[in-house]
Amino acid sequence: MSEFRFKKFSVKNEESAMKVNTDGVLLGAAVHLDRGGIRVLDAGTGTGTIALMIAQRLEEKNFLDGSSILGIDIDVHSAKEAAENFLNSTWSSHLECRHMPLKECSGTFDLIVSNPPFYDHTLPNPDSRKNMTRHTVSPELEGGADSALSYRTLLEFSATGLSDGGTLAMILPADNEIPLRRLAASFGLALERIMRIRTTPKKDPSRIIVHLKKNPSTGIVPTEETLTVQDGGNYTPGYRNLVKDFYLWG
Numbered sequence: 001m002s003e004f005r006f007k008k009f010s011v012k013n014e015e016s017a018m019k020v021n022t023d024g025v026l027l028g029a030a031v032h033l034d035r036g037g038i039r040v041l042d043a044g045t046g047t048g049t050i051a052l053m054i055a056q057r058l059e060e061k062n063f064l065d066g067s068s069i070l071g072i073d074i075d076v077h078s079a080k081e082a083a084e085n086f087l088n089s090t091w092s093s094h095l096e097c098r099h100m101p102l103k104e105c106s107g108t109f110d111l112i113v114s115n116p117p118f119y120d121h122t123l124p125n126p127d128s129r130k131n132m133t134r135h136t137v138s139p140e141l142e143g144g145a146d147s148a149l150s151y152r153t154l155l156e157f158s159a160t161g162l163s164d165g166g167t168l169a170m171i172l173p174a175d176n177e178i179p180l181r182r183l184a185a186s187f188g189l190a191l192e193r194i195m196r197i198r199t200t201p202k203k204d205p206s207r208i209i210v211h212l213k214k215n216p217s218t219g220i221v222p223t224e225e226t227l228t229v230q231d232g233g234n235y236t237p238g239y240r241n242l243v244k245d246f247y248l249w250g
Contacts, residue, residue: 002014004019004020004047004049005248006049006052006053006246006247006248007245007246007247007248007250008056008090008245008246009052009056009085009088009089009090010085010088011047011048011049011052011081011085012047012081012084012085012088013047013081014081015077015078015080015081016046016047016073016075016077016078016081016082017046017075017077017078018046018047018078019046019047020047020049021115023115023171023207024046024049024050024115024171025049025053025243025246025247026171026197026207026209026242026243027050027113027115027169027170027171027209028049028050028052028053028054028057028113028246029053029057029242029243029245029246030195030209030227030242031050031054031111031113031169031209031211032167032169032193032211033054033057033058033061033063033111035063036058036061036062036063036064036065036066036067037063037065037066037067038058038063038066038067038110038111039067039068039070039107039108039109039110039111039163040054040067040068040069040070040109040110040111040112040113041069041070041071041072041105041109041111041112041113041161042054042069042070042071042072042113042114043072043102043105043112043113043114043116043149043154043157044072044073044074044114044115044116044117044149045071045072045073045078045079045082045097046073046078046082046115047078047081047082047085048071048081048082048083048085048086048095048097049085050113050115051069051071051082051086051095051097051113052085052086052089052091052095053246054069054113055069055089055091055094055095056091056245056246057245058094059091060245064091064094067094068094068095068096069094069095069096070096070097070098070105070109071086071095071096071097071098072097072098072099072100072101072102072105073097073099074099074100074101074149075099076099079097079098079099079100080099082097083096083097102149102153102154102157103153103157105157105161107161108161108162108163108166109161109162109163109166110162110163110166110167111166111167111168111169112154112157112158112161112162112166112167112168112169113168113169113170114149114154114168114169114170115170115171116149116150116151116154116170116172117149117150151170151172151176151180151183152183154168154170155168155183155184155187155189155212156187158187158189158212158214159187159188159189159214162214163214164214164215165213165214165215165216165217166213166214167192167211167212167213167214168189168211168212168214169209169210169211169212170209170210170212171207171208171209171210172207172208172210173206173207173208174196174197174204174205174206174207174208176208177194177208177210180210184212188214188215189212189213189214190212190213190216190220191210191211191212191220191222192211192212192213192216192220192222192223193209193210193211193222193223193224194208194209194210194211194222194223194224194225195208195209195224195225195226195227196208196224196225196226196227197209197226197227197228197229198226198227198228198229199228199229199230200228200229200230200231201228201231205226227239227242
């Protein structure tokens with residue numbers, strides 16, 4: 001059995017269409033958590049890794065009581081595997097997984113997280129399951145098939161699915177920053193935080209982690225930071241500090 005071990009939990013990593021990956025771990029470690037008693041949605045949960053990381057962090061902050069985390073996935077095998085991983089964790093009473101598309105999800109959430117598809121303007125993957133989880137259209141367009149998890153789908157859902165003052169957090173390619181900001185504003189979501197991620201000091205950022213707030217009470221000046229993953233062939237102190245509570249080598 002393929003299993004990925006973290007410091008405080010392990011995930012079965014066989015059936016999910018998309019395996020444990022660096023982008024998901026970055027998002028799970030970086031998403032801003034500032035209070036407890038929250039309802040969290042992990043859209044496109046895959047193995048459930050991001051949801052499990054959030055559960056661990058909520059517990060470490062004494063925020064887990066009264067909080068609940070729902071993972072959903074359109075792929076039945078992914079949803080089944082995530083449900084098993086949730087059940088085998090120490091936070092199982094706070095975690096739930098459902099096999100369903102985002103548009104069928106009901107209720108409101110204080111935090112929505114997603115590591116959405118990002119192979120924009122490329123040929124679909126011949127593996128239909130991976131194609132559904134990783135292929136999308138430009139965030140400025142309508143979002144493709146109803147079953148796909150597109151940027152527009154996430155923004156549109158968050159406009160009604162987030163509580164007032166709630167947050168949508170995503171990791172996506174850095175070159176989507178400007179169109180994403182424009183589209184988010186059209187749905188009443190304002191950029192609150194942005195982390196630009198580059199693999200080495202000399203490279204341009206390849207990823208961004210964004211936090212978009214619904215109906216902020218006042219104008220927002222976004223908090224901006226840059227994270228470099230490696231320098232001279234070694235992980236940087238900033239990257240190590242971000243993931244140290246999760247990776248076994250941290």
